[in-house]
Amino acid sequence: MLDDIDRRMVETLVEDARISLKELAQRVGLSSPSASERLKRLEERGVIRGFTVDVDPAALGYTLQAIVRIRPLPGKLHVVQDLIQQIPQFSECDKVTGDDCFVGRLHIRSIDELDTILDRIADKAETSSSIVKAQPVKRRLPPLL
Template structure:
């Protein structure tokens, strides 16, 4: 569990992972060494896994996103997983229970790109895709309680 101070540190870092240690300490009313120690413990416990950059795919020309459900043909599970891992436009993929084995997020520049990517998979799996119209809930932190 996180105490209130750890929660505040994590929230600040989610908003700006590049914040200086001095500024972080100031915002949570700690000395820099104390803030550094808290941060180190959060990393050691695995609460903080990485400091990262949030990139806007549209700024790179990826104006469309698709959610793709993928059901490998019998005996093709590992081959399909390898293909998904190798195609860089697949930015997220979950292995799931149910009728499908994978649910993946795909960034594309056009519908023809979607067709070209899915063509690489269709001889090994059944796919069902949906174009994302909006993302009302972006990736966010789980509740801290």
């Protein structure tokens, strides 16, 4: 569990991972050494896994996103999983329960690119894809209770 100061630290870092330690300490009402120690403990506990950059795929020419449900053919689960991991356009993929085994998010430049990627999987799995029109909820943290 997180106490109020830890929550405020995490929320502040989610907003701006590049914030200086001095500014972070000021925002949460601690000295820099105390903030540094708390930050270290949050990392050691695995609450904070890393600091990253948020890149807009559209700025790199990936103007389309597709959600793809993938159901491997019998005996092809591991082959399909390895293939998904090798295709760089998959920005994320979840192994799920239910009718499908995988649900992936692809960033693509065109429908032709989507077809080319799905063709690589077609002899190993059934797929169902949907083009993303909008993303009303961006990836976010669960409540920090």
